[in-house]
Amino acid sequence: PFFSGLPHCQIHCSMYPDILHQLYQGMLKHTITWFQAILGSRELDRCFQMAPPTHGARSFHNGLSHLTQVTGQE
Known part of the structure; x- marks a missing residue:
């Protein structure tokens, strides 16, 4: 492997999950x-449409089934 010449390299410590995607x-x-x-x-769309507006939370006026792309904060 590429790290065999690096005796103090802990390759498993450098591999971590991408929190946003995984x-x-x-x-x-x-x-x-x-x-x-x-x-x-x-029914799930109806539940999200009826949720009251809350500070800091997103509103889904069309429900969840109409979402085409979901992104998160980085």
Whole structure:
């Protein structure tokens, strides 16, 4: 491997997950898919549409099923 000549290199310490893509969006997608299976897309959209506006939180006036791209804060 490329790090064999570096005796003090701990390659496993340098490999870490991309929090935005692997953890946040992975868990979010899994949870939304789980809720859609339980409630159905229409009911889940209705729940998000009826949520009251809250400071610091996003509003989904069209529900979640109409989202085409989800981004997070970096």
